[in-house]
Amino acid sequence: MFEKILIANRGEIALRILRAAKELGIATVAVHSTADADAMHVRLADESVCIGPPSARDSYLNIPSIIAACEITGADAVHPGYGFLSENARFAEVLAHHDIGFIGPKAEHIRIMGDKIEAKRTAKRLGIPCVPGSEGGVEDPEEAKRIAAEIGYPVLVKAASGGGGRGMKVARTEADLEQALGMARTEAKAAFGDDAVYLEKYLEKPRHIEVQVLGDGRGNAVHLAERDARSSAGHQKVWEEGGSPVISPETRAEIGGICARAMQELKYLGAGTVEFLYEDGRFYFIEMNTASRSSIRSPR
């Protein structure tokens, strides 16, 4: 067990981590920007280090400062909380390079699931049912038309570096496809710095159901049931219901089992959320978040 952890976050998640560490007898280090010098997480931690000026980019997202803070306090692991650097594969790798623990999924899994094309490929390999779509990225409009004809319209052009409902364009007919492809690529480049896109069948009114998983990194993993999410226009979730109203216990066990077995095979470490679209009684994998997202929407 760690003796001292640095919490690379602030606000309510930093407080919850502080409380958990206290219960476990682990010493804590808070980091903060100059603007947050009097914040509660700073006052309640055993030690604190000021790591930068007010902007998040120069403080909470500043990897060298956070590593230096670990060095001067002797922290042996970092808890990244959620948001900020919690799903940043490079951060996890840099920490490993410095022999500092990262309390979260393995860097390799963060990287795989961060690239939506790679995520689908991996999901398929692990036996998780996916939305029918292109095998990989699509660049050429003629190739796109061929694939779309196979999948069947309407189709969705999605950014490989997107996720979370961003970077998607619908094409209802072949006439729309070339424009949708171009626009999606331009927007993806601007928003995510990567214009790689792929195609998926567009489901008109699916439910969005996600399965929570937890793994120990050594091949043991379980599912912790599902949440049914409702979204606003713009594909942003407005609420989640623990225990979907349309899922029977048998279905829960079946899809939960598929996810748990996949995580066992990956030797997944930590919490994760496997996201599906659910329509006409069938599940279709869309992406996986290498984090426990329930904490963002339902603070307890």
Added chain:
Amino acid sequence: MVGTAYRRPSPEAKLFVDVGSKVEAGEKLLLIEAMKTFNEIVAPRAGTVTAVFVEDGQPVEFGEPLLVIE
């Protein structure tokens, strides 16, 4: 910056500066080490060192005053 402040270039060497030292702009005052990289902290202007707030080998955080040059 965050790191460990050193007042000498190496453990057996003399201090870079002390209270009373006269310095030129660009003169080395301290080293701050982070992630095995030593960063030189230099005088922003010429003057005299009137106060030093850190000890050799002391951890420092962002925004922490290091010394005063008048």
